[in-house]
Amino acid sequence: MNGVNGSVIRRLCQPPVIGDRQTKKTGDPVGLCSRGLSSFVSLVESVFRETFVSAQNSSEELTMFSISRDFSFSYGHRLLNYSGKCQHPHGHNAKVRITIASEKLDEHHMVVDFVRLKSVIGGWIDNHLDHRMILAKEDPLVEVLKKMGEPVFLVNENPTAETLAKLVFDIVQKQGFPVQKVDFWETRKCFACYSAE
Numbered sequence: 001m002n003g004v005n006g007s008v009i010r011r012l013c014q015p016p017v018i019g020d021r022q023t024k025k026t027g028d029p030v031g032l033c034s035r036g037l038s039s040f041v042s043l044v045e046s047v048f049r050e051t052f053v054s055a056q057n058s059s060e061e062l063t064m065f066s067i068s069r070d071f072s073f074s075y076g077h078r079l080l081n082y083s084g085k086c087q088h089p090h091g092h093n094a095k096v097r098i099t100i101a102s103e104k105l106d107e108h109h110m111v112v113d114f115v116r117l118k119s120v121i122g123g124w125i126d127n128h129l130d131h132r133m134i135l136a137k138e139d140p141l142v143e144v145l146k147k148m149g150e151p152v153f154l155v156n157e158n159p160t161a162e163t164l165a166k167l168v169f170d171i172v173q174k175q176g177f178p179v180q181k182v183d184f185w186e187t188r189k190c191f192a193c194y195s196a197e
């Protein structure tokens, strides 16, 4: 990279040669213009070539492998300070797509073993989110449901698809997986995405 960039810099620092001493001596204005144009075209071509090669090298350096796995679970929620159907307690059958990315593969030539992802993340979702009411921590329903012995999962913000996409992203990251993004389908047609990019 340094060599290529250095080469580009050097080429850019050299002004195009317009004519030469021999041409000037002959006083040939046509020769002057044609040589100057030729040098300029050559300069542009070389800069373009070096830039293109440099871009290709950068692209190679950014090559990433990624894998994705889908999970599904059912949950209930409601939105506070919101006017619409979602202000009332209701449920969804959610789908979550977790994408893990890595520049290198492990000894098994995997980004991460699907089985391990299912065990760790699928297990966490089953134990904490599946068939739970997911509510904002200040929701008055929390105390009511707790008194009834119902399982609730609390979040700091309104439990929207965006909030839950970030929640799952943070959990996957805390478990040590190099998560790239999480897509969270609240319904079949509506999903939110949270990514590291």
Ligand SMILES: [Zn+2]
Pocket (backbone or CB within 6 Å): 077, 086, 090, 091, 092, 186
């Ligand atoms: Zn909803």
